[in-house]
Amino acid sequence: MRKNKILWILFATFVLFLLLVPHQNIKVTDLLNTYQGCSKEHWLGTDNLGRDLFALMVTGGQRTLVVVFLATIISFTLGSFLGMIGAYEGGLVKTVIQFIADFVTVIPSLIMALIFSALFGFSAPMAGIIFGIGNLGQYINLADGLTTGIKEKDFISAEISIGLQKHTILFLHIFPNIMRQLLVYLGNNASSVVLQYAGLAFIGLGTDVTNPDWGTLLYSYRGYILTYPRLVICPIIAVCLLALFFHFAFDDSQIQKTELTIYD
Amino acid sequence: MPADLSMKDNMKNILQFLCKWIIIFFITSVLIFVAVRMMPSTPVDKWLDAYHLPHTEENISFVKQKMGLDQPQAVQYVKWITNFLKGDWGVSLVSGENIRDRFFDKMPYSFSIGITGLLIGAFFAFFLGYRAALVRNGFCDRLTTAMTIFCQSVPMFILSILIINLFAVRLNVASFFTGDGRYSILASILLTALYSIGGLSRVVRSAFREEMGKSYVKFMVSRGFEPKSVLWKHAYKPPLASLISAVITRFAGVFGGSTVLEFAFAIPGLSTMLVSAMDSRDYNILQTYILVVVIWMFFVHLVLNLVLRLLGARREA
Numbered sequence: 001m002r003k004n005k006i007l008w009i010l011f012a013t014f015v016l017f018l019l020l021v022p023h024q025n026i027k028v029t030d031l032l033n034t035y036q037g038c039s040k041e042h043w044l045g046t047d048n049l050g051r052d053l054f055a056l057m058v059t060g061g062q063r064t065l066v067v068v069f070l071a072t073i074i075s076f077t078l079g080s081f082l083g084m085i086g087a088y089e090g091g092l093v094k095t096v097i098q099f100i101a102d103f104v105t106v107i108p109s110l111i112m113a114l115i116f117s118a119l120f121g122f123s124a125p126m127a128g129i130i131f132g133i134g135n136l137g138q139y140i141n142l143a144d145g146l147t148t149g150i151k152e153k154d155f156i157s158a159e160i161s162i163g164l165q166k167h168t169i170l171f172l173h174i175f176p177n178i179m180r181q182l183l184v185y186l187g188n189n190a191s192s193v194v195l196q197y198a199g200l201a202f203i204g205l206g207t208d209v210t211n212p213d214w215g216t217l218l219y220s221y222r223g224y225i226l227t228y229p230r231l232v233i234c235p236i237i238a239v240c241l242l243a244l245f246f247h248f249a250f251d252d253s254q255i256q257k258t259e260l261t262i263y264d
Numbered sequence: 265m266p267a268d269l270s271m272k273d274n275m276k277n278i279l280q281f282l283c284k285w286i287i288i289f290f291i292t293s294v295l296i297f298v299a300v301r302m303m304p305s306t307p308v309d310k311w312l313d314a315y316h317l318p319h320t321e322e323n324i325s326f327v328k329q330k331m332g333l334d335q336p337q338a339v340q341y342v343k344w345i346t347n348f349l350k351g352d353w354g355v356s357l358v359s360g361e362n363i364r365d366r367f368f369d370k371m372p373y374s375f376s377i378g379i380t381g382l383l384i385g386a387f388f389a390f391f392l393g394y395r396a397a398l399v400r401n402g403f404c405d406r407l408t409t410a411m412t413i414f415c416q417s418v419p420m421f422i423l424s425i426l427i428i429n430l431f432a433v434r435l436n437v438a439s440f441f442t443g444d445g446r447y448s449i450l451a452s453i454l455l456t457a458l459y460s461i462g463g464l465s466r467v468v469r470s471a472f473r474e475e476m477g478k479s480y481v482k483f484m485v486s487r488g489f490e491p492k493s494v495l496w497k498h499a500y501k502p503p504l505a506s507l508i509s510a511v512i513t514r515f516a517g518v519f520g521g522s523t524v525l526e527f528a529f530a531i532p533g534l535s536t537m538l539v540s541a542m543d544s545r546d547y548n549i550l551q552t553y554i555l556v557v558v559i560w561m562f563f564v565h566l567v568l569n570l571v572l573r574l575l576g577a578r579r580e581a
Contacts, residue, residue, distance in 0.1 A: 099284060103288055103291065106288055107558070108517060108520025109520070111523065114523065114538070115550065116299075118543075119299065119300070119302070119303045120303070191417060192416065195417075195419040198421075199523075202421050203539070205539060215419075215421075218425070225425065226429065226434075232425070239422070243416060243417035244413070244417040247413060262481065263397075263476050263485075263491055264400050
């Protein structure tokens with residue numbers, strides 16, 4: 001847990017930094033000072049149009065965070081809620097919820113996001129909502145399986161028999177028990193959302209180039225990998241670090257610990 | 265009596281499965297039909313723009329009639345869906361090509377990338393997973409963990425940029441954007457394989473670990489059989505079964521997974537077609553694409569259920 005705390009503090013400072021750090025206007029081009037190296041005015045130098053790379057990276061980071069937060073919050077809250085209700089109630093409710101889970105997983109969320117961004121224009125909140133809905137199915141299935149396992153336990157039957165209300169049992173006694181596994185999945189899911197969003201911006205249907213995303217930056221700078229590798233390496237490192245952070249911050253190694261066998 | 269009961273149960277399950285997928289099919293078809301018609305610009309505008317024609321009343325109504333978009337929407341929907349079910353997928357609104365022919369032209373690219381890549385990945389994953397299970401915290405165990413984390417933190421397109429840069433620009437041994445595109449397809453297949461090895465080998469590993477704790481393995485090992493060969497010769501079936509079901513589950517991602525690769529390597533597959541259809545607002549291709557995805561998913565789930573049932577039956581027997 002110590003390691004996780006350090007990670008979370010780092011992440012909090014990173015978010016605050018992204019939100020508060022003053023940066024130059026990303027739309028200002030300066031064709032006299034293109035491809036500048038790192039300097040006091042331009043922390044990461046300038047790109048082919050003389051735009052400040054640091055400002056572009058910060059804006060891209062803010063947009064990525066919006067997507068990740070929206071996507072994970074939507075799928076986590078809605079998915080675990082529906083999954084728990086379905087497993088607890090059983091019968092028709094469960095059938096309907098299972099149907100919803102199957103329905104949202106049928107069309108891959110990347111393709112859904114591609115279509116919607118081509119149709120209605122590309123925006124970070126929309127991408128977040130679509131990824132959130134697209135990943136709902138896995139959360140429902142996971143919460144459903146875990147709740148079904150817990151429901152059979154004695155303390156739940158005891159609680160039912162002393163007449164505790166349904167929502168008390170569900171939210172105060174079942175949810176804390178399954179939350180740990182759900183959070184591990186949330187970590188993996190959040191890092192895959194980071195990658196998917198970068199991929200979506202890389203393909204860049206309907207993107208507005210004045211709103212830079214890390215994927216968009218990678219796409220537009222990919223030709224400079226030999227001449228100005230700095231332009232390509234910055235977004236790559238940013239994407240990888242953020243994805244790695246989500247992977248490790250929610251990683252709970254106690255769950256994965258397997259018992260020793262005759263082979264060890 | 266029990267056999268009869270299980271027959272009835274089976275029939276009920278099959279019926280439920282079919283009903284579910286028929287409902288999914290129709291809901292998706294309605295949703296995509298409505299969604300494409302909510303777009304701010306229509307294929308009529310795009311068509312007129314492409315031929316530099318003014319957007320006059322007369323032109324618009326002519327093109328609309330030509331594309332069959334002048335009829336009421338309900339009629340359009342019923343016509344489209346009945347023709348689709350009969351096997352006539354209509355023609356592209358822009359080029360007038362037969363959509364079904366075009367799909368079957370493009371499908372080999374996307375499917376060969378996804379399916380071949382997955383199968384190659386699964387092949388290596390089985391051996392790696394076996395080695396990883398054998399020595400806890402050994403080299404293979406750490407390697408597969410590292411690969412899993414790598415796949416979760418480095419997007420595929422970054423690697424594809426690096427590959428293009430290394431092989432085409434620095435070493436100059438392969439050309440990705442000229443010629444017949446065989447290097448692009450090869451690179452995409454290898455990348456897909458690389459990205460599936462990590463996760464799949466962890467699946468194999470945990471299944472092997474589970475077998476290792478079972479009494480028949482303990483018994484054989486303590487009677488003096490060689491531990492390695494006990495695992496390899498007698499305990500390989502359950503891990504293989506988990507691997508097969510994991511691979512089939514991943515087939516569901518073939519459509520979405522190849523999108524970025526096709527784009528990065530300029531492969532003329534289904535996703536490239538989808539992207540160009542979005543550009544020209546080609547309603548027919550967009551609608552058909554989504555329905556084909558639904559049908560593909562139906563088959564993936566069908567095969568998965570059948571395989572799981574077969575394996576489950578064998579395990580019980």
